[in-house]
Amino acid sequence: MAASSSYPLKDELDIVIPTIRNLDFLEMWRPFFQPYHLIIVQDGDPSRMIKVPDGFDYELYNRNDINKILGPKASCISFKDSACRCFGYMVSKKKYIFTIDDDCFVAKDPTGKDIDALRQHINNLLRPSTPYFFNTLYDPFTEGADFVRGYPFSLREGVPTAVSHGLWLNIPDYDAPTQLVKPRERNTRYVDAVMTLPKGILFPMCGMNLAFDRSLIGPAMYFGLMGDGQPIGRYDDMWAGWCVKVICDHLGLGIKTGLPYIWHSKASNPFVNLKKEYKGIFWQEEIIPFFQDATLPKDCATVQACYKELSKQVRDKLGKIDPYFVKLADAMLTWIDAWEELNPPPKNANGM
Numbered sequence: 478m479a480a481s482s483s484y485p486l487k488d489e490l491d492i493v494i495p496t497i498r499n500l501d502f503l504e505m506w507r508p509f510f511q512p513y514h515l516i517i518v519q520d521g522d523p524s525r526m527i528k529v530p531d532g533f534d535y536e537l538y539n540r541n542d543i544n545k546i547l548g549p550k551a552s553c554i555s556f557k558d559s560a561c562r563c564f565g566y567m568v569s570k571k572k573y574i575f576t577i578d579d580d581c582f583v584a585k586d587p588t589g590k591d592i593d594a595l596r597q598h599i600n601n602l603l604r605p606s607t608p609y610f611f612n613t614l615y616d617p618f619t620e621g622a623d624f625v626r627g628y629p630f631s632l633r634e635g636v637p638t639a640v641s642h643g644l645w646l647n648i649p650d651y652d653a654p655t656q657l658v659k660p661r662e663r664n665t666r667y668v669d670a671v672m673t674l675p676k677g678i679l680f681p682m683c684g685m686n687l688a689f690d691r692s693l694i695g696p697a698m699y700f701g702l703m704g705d706g707q708p709i710g711r712y713d714d715m716w717a718g719w720c721v722k723v724i725c726d727h728l729g730l731g732i733k734t735g736l737p738y739i740w741h742s743k744a745s746n747p748f749v750n751l752k753k754e755y756k757g758i759f760w761q762e763e764i765i766p767f768f769q770d771a772t773l774p775k776d777c778a779t780v781q782a783c784y785k786e787l788s789k790q791v792r793d794k795l796g797k798i799d800p801y802f803v804k805l806a807d808a809m810l811t812w813i814d815a816w817e818e819l820n821p822p823p824k825n826a827n828g829m
């Protein structure tokens with residue numbers, strides 16, 4: 478199934494943008510984004526006025542709004558880090574989310590055509606994933622592709638897709654050490670593929686060009702405690718991606734990576750990034766085995782239950798690395814409480 482209408486899921490999808498800058502980049506996206514509702518999460522000084530180009534339908538939240546809406550639970554939303562974007566996921570009322578950075582522009586495909594990244598994400602999300610058996614012709618649900626010989630027919634229905642992870646031309650999402658040794662490296666390779674991440678395999682999720690089915694995995698898309706007052710930064714999306722992948726594997730949901738590409742226009746400062754990433758670079762050598770070995774009990778049947786269980790395991794098994802992980806485990810529970818407060822389960826016919 479492909480998205481057929483000119484603006485697919487127009488009333489079922491919010492675009493979440495974290496920002497400390499102006500939003501002129503929206504002018505380039507106007508042909509693709511204008512009909513969609515934007516949720517802008519303004520980070521940093523709340524007294525700064527962020528100019529949104531005319532013609533866009535949006536809601537904007539600054540730190541004062543977050544504190545007012547969440548009260549003490551606002552402590553789980555990062556300040557002075559792009560991790561703040563997850564507040565937008567929480568306040569949205571839509572089934573789907575697309576999040577993009579304000580320095581990401583429309584890329585061109587090899588034919589020179591502007592890439593409608595939003596439509597590609599929607600196609601990725603509306604088509605099933607195949608985490609249990611790798612299809613060597615990549616996404617079998619893409620036009621012009623299919624399952625190859627030897628692919629078990631019992632697995633060809635696939636599973637629901639929870640996440641669509643897009644990529645970036647020009648400035649790649651490198652860590653600070655790589656940025657420092659390869660300052661001029663640019664990603665010029667357009668790989669025309671969408672792949673399902675196999676079950677049991679983790680991946681480094683980047684929040685720059687990311688879409689997900691909020692109804693399937695939203696409560697697990699917490700971007701952690703980063704930025705002001707925290708010992709690490711730039712591990713917001715990574716943390717969310719590791720939690721989300723473990724939960725998707727447990728619940729039988731799929732995650733795809735590959736198309737669409739956006740054009741990432743500028744590299745953030747590698748020295749500032751090194752300071753933010755420093756502890757994460759060696760902590761992750763213990764964090765990754767934790768997630769690789771993580772198992773969730775069979776009776777964890779909802780994302781929230783899985784997430785609460787993961788929080789308990791983070792406290793028990795990562796808390797010994799640094800007290801930060803005990804704080805993070807608590808923040809994961811605060812996040813779920815806040816999520817449930819803002820997104821109460823629908824009442825049944827008896828109003829219960």
Ligand SMILES: O=c1ccn([C@@H]2O[C@H](COP(=O)(O)OP(=O)(O)O[C@H]3O[C@@H](CO)[C@H](O)[C@H]3O)[C@@H](O)[C@H]2O)c(=O)[nH]1
Pocket residue numbers: 494495496497498519520521556557558559560561577578579580650683684685704710711712713714743744745
């Ligand atoms: O304190 C801040 C800093 C930035 N933002 C907004 O977040 C995004 C990303 O900012 P930027 O493009 O400057 O940084 P990158 O290094 O390219 O970000 C990528 O690396 C990861 C860092 O966590 C992340 O996945 C990517 O976003 C912009 O929209 C800034 O305006 C902010 O809100 N607060």
Ligand SMILES: [Mn+2]
Pocket residue numbers: 578580741743744745
């Ligand atoms: Mn950037």
